[in-house]
Amino acid sequence: MSEVVSAEIQTTHIIDLARAGRRLDGRGIDDWRPVSVTPGYVKSADGSALVHVGDTTVLCGVKLEIGKPFPDTPNAGVLTTNAELIALSSPTFEPGPPQPEAIELSRVVDRSIRAAETIDLTKLCVTPSEKCWTCYVDIHCLDHAGNLIDAAQLAALGALTHATVPAQRFGVAEHDYPLDVSHFPVECTFVRLGDRIVADPTFEEETAGQGRLTVATDELGNVVAMQKGKIGAFSPDEVVETVERAFRHGDRLRNVVRGT
Amino acid sequence: MGNVGAKEIPQLLSADGRRIDGRRLDELRSITMKVGPLTRADGSAFVEWGENKVMAAVYGPREVHPRHLMQTSKAIIQCRYNMAAFSVDERKRPGQDRRSQEISKVITEAFESVVFTEEFPKTSIDVYIEVLQANAGTRCAGLVAASLALADAGIPMADLVSAVAVGKVAGRIALDLKKEEDNFGEADLPMALVPQSGRLVLIQMEGHMNRDELRQALDLGTKGCREIYERMREALRAKYDTPGRAEPAGVPA
Numbered sequence: 380m381s382e383v384v385s386a387e388i389q390t391t392h393i394i395d396l397a398r399a400g401r402r403l404d405g406r407g408i409d410d411w412r413p414v415s416v417t418p419g420y421v422k423s424a425d426g427s428a429l430v431h432v433g434d435t436t437v438l439c440g441v442k443l444e445i446g447k448p449f450p451d452t453p454n455a456g457v458l459t460t461n462a463e464l465i466a467l468s469s470p471t472f473e474p475g476p477p478q479p480e481a482i483e484l485s486r487v488v489d490r491s492i493r494a495a496e497t498i499d500l501t502k503l504c505v506t507p508s509e510k511c512w513t514c515y516v517d518i519h520c521l522d523h524a525g526n527l528i529d530a531a532q533l534a535a536l537g538a539l540t541h542a543t544v545p546a547q548r549f550g551v552a553e554h555d556y557p558l559d560v561s562h563f564p565v566e567c568t569f570v571r572l573g574d575r576i577v578a579d580p581t582f583e584e585e586t587a588g589q590g591r592l593t594v595a596t597d598e599l600g601n602v603v604a605m606q607k608g609k610i611g612a613f614s615p616d617e618v619v620e621t622v623e624r625a626f627r628h629g630d631r632l633r634n635v636v637r638g639t
Numbered sequence: 640m641g642n643v644g645a646k647e648i649p650q651l652l653s654a655d656g657r658r659i660d661g662r663r664l665d666e667l668r669s670i671t672m673k674v675g676p677l678t679r680a681d682g683s684a685f686v687e688w689g690e691n692k693v694m695a696a697v698y699g700p701r702e703v704h705p706r707h708l709m710q711t712s713k714a715i716i717q718c719r720y721n722m723a724a725f726s727v728d729e730r731k732r733p734g735q736d737r738r739s740q741e742i743s744k745v746i747t748e749a750f751e752s753v754v755f756t757e758e759f760p761k762t763s764i765d766v767y768i769e770v771l772q773a774n775a776g777t778r779c780a781g782l783v784a785a786s787l788a789l790a791d792a793g794i795p796m797a798d799l800v801s802a803v804a805v806g807k808v809a810g811r812i813a814l815d816l817k818k819e820e821d822n823f824g825e826a827d828l829p830m831a832l833v834p835q836s837g838r839l840v841l842i843q844m845e846g847h848m849n850r851d852e853l854r855q856a857l858d859l860g861t862k863g864c865r866e867i868y869e870r871m872r873e874a875l876r877a878k879y880d881t882p883g884r885a886e887p888a889g890v891p892a
Contacts, residue, residue: 605844612838
């Protein structure tokens with residue numbers, strides 16, 4: 380019971396602060412924590428990125444293998460995204476089959492990458508109906524200090540952006556070549572704290588939050604994916620405002636991922 | 640969306656702005672709702688929406704299984720969205736795939752946003768949604784059916800939750816996509832509205848929409864949800880509002 384009570388006291392405090400435009404870690408309502416993207420962190424992967432968003436740490440590795448196209452898409456390669464909320468990253472995560480939270484995380488990240496047509500899957504086809512590249516995007520959450528979705532998505536985009544197709548190793552071509560990345564979707568997550576909607580929530584803010592909204596934008600001015608989560612609600616006007624904020628942060632974060 | 644290298648794309652919008660089934664862009668498919676078709680459940684509803692057939696049942700508040708999920712300060716809601724193996728063209732492997740688990744999660748969260756769960760601590764309100772026949776928009780049809788079933792079970796909540804999907808078809812924003820439009824359209828945005836507060840408790844989206852299209856989609860979806868909401872109220876009245884029933888005692892005329 381004491382944990383519940385202390386959580387409630389903290390929730391009240393966080394919401395009171397937000398009303399005054401302040402946050403526990405001193406940030407403003409629309410500020411992000413410092414973001415860093417380190418590509419090529421894992422040499423055994425064909426592409427990888429280690430991402431820090433404040434204390435939140437996520438590692439993504441991309442592996443490409445030769446496989447068979449799906450019968451209904453004979454001219455396209457295959458892209459699969461999987462996220463593991465491994466038990467070392469949070470006291471609330473347990474070993475075992477993926478929980479709904481992990482499934483949602485994988486699917487929301489996958490949706491932004493897929494809908495934005497980040498990778499032109501037809502370019503991953505080697506021989507129609509027979510041979511194609513299967514691109515595995517595996518996300519490992521290492522430290523859950525809040526906003527895993529955005530950190531995981533940045534890690535996935537970072538790993539893909541700097542990935543190499545191991546064509547030589549699989550005997551498909553004479554040389555390896557860089558994976559062709561066509562678009563740069565970035566996800567931005569917000570939570571409601573009372574009447575305010577804050578960007579890049581910490582773990583404590585997510586716990587206190589009254590609804591979470593994730594918006595993925597691309598570099599062309601499109602919204603490509605959205606997901607509302609947790610208990611809570613948003614008005615259509617709030618959704619529109621949040622989308623504008625997601626575009627602003629997205630443009631900045633795209634440059635971080637691309638290293639420009 | 641996601642139809643890389645797919646077969647030929649059907650013409651989704653005619654020159655005079657009609658859709659493949661003859662609807663206008665802002666028109667819903669035909670919907671029928673029946674409240675309380677199941678005898679054993681505490682509440683139930685059946686929704687036929689276009690070519691979707693969805694049954695929902697509510698059990699509880701009752702004991703929590705598994706027990707460790709129990710919360711001392713409120714009821715938990717456990718929604719399970721499930722598609723029958725025969726509900727789609729190619730047989731679906733029975734059981735909860737990742738898509739079903741995600742949908743179950745977002746629907747649960749939508750209801751947790753309106754149900755007065757603090758009135759029933761240490762209990763579970765179990766909501767089962769079975770898709771018997773699917774033709775795009777099943778999570779919205781399921782949510783509407785579950786919402787009616789919750790009301791039928793007498794679960795106190797702030798409002799009925801209404802839902803609809805909006806999308807982009809041949810470059811235009813369209814209400815309530817059917818399967819071909821969903822498969823070959825450019826975007827899909829399922830949403831659930833709490834009509835009295837005007838707030839959305841479920842928002843998902845996939846595809847391509849610019850700012851203006853998104854605004855338009857939210858407006859059209861809100862309008863669609865309000866239309867569905869009226870139909871939901873009618874369906875509930877059809878079961879509970881028997882004509883000629885006496886006024887409750889003590890209430891002055």
